[in-house]
Structure formats: C-alpha cells, structure tokens
Amino acid sequence: MSHPVWYTIRMKMIMKENTKTFKVEFTTAFARSPYVNIILEAKDEHQAKWVARNLCRFGYISNVNDVTELTLADYNETSHAWAYDEDFEIYS
Helix, strand or coil, X not given: CCCXXXXXXXXXXXXXXXXXXXXXXXXXXXXXXXXXXXXXXXXXXXXXXHHHHHHCXXXXXXXXXXXXXXXXXXXXXXXXXXXXXXXXXCCC
C-alpha cells in the first residue's frame, strides 16, 4: 500500500495531464474594449465555457480557442475553486 501523500501527488499529476488551457473571448458593450479574454484551465470546451461564464458576468462568449501549447492559464481550479464547482451557477 502506498502512502496517501504519494497518492495525492500522483492524482494531481494525472489531473494536470488531462487539463488543457483555453482562451475564452467575451464580446462586451464597453466603449474602449469590446473584447475581454480569459485564459483558464479546463477539461474540455464545455467546462471552459462554464467556468468562464462563472468568472465573467457580462457580455457573451464569442470565441473559444485551445491554447495549451502557447501559454499558461491565469485561472485554474486551485485559485478559483468556486467557479469550477458544478453546483455553482451565476445565473441560477
């Protein structure tokens, strides 16, 4: 039986391998910047849209791009756990 700490570290490594980095673009009604980009980690495009909607409460999602190889995410599940929670929805 392995130690729980090693198991936790291994599970974090597996989760890190399964996540991708997405750039979610919002179109807004702001005068100077009609576009707001959010770079976040997610498992797939659906989760990226869900998390982005919870993080950004204005505008609508106009584009989602997979940018895993290009950049690091600004938002991840460790730093913004409430946005990744499936029971949390901003518009409920």
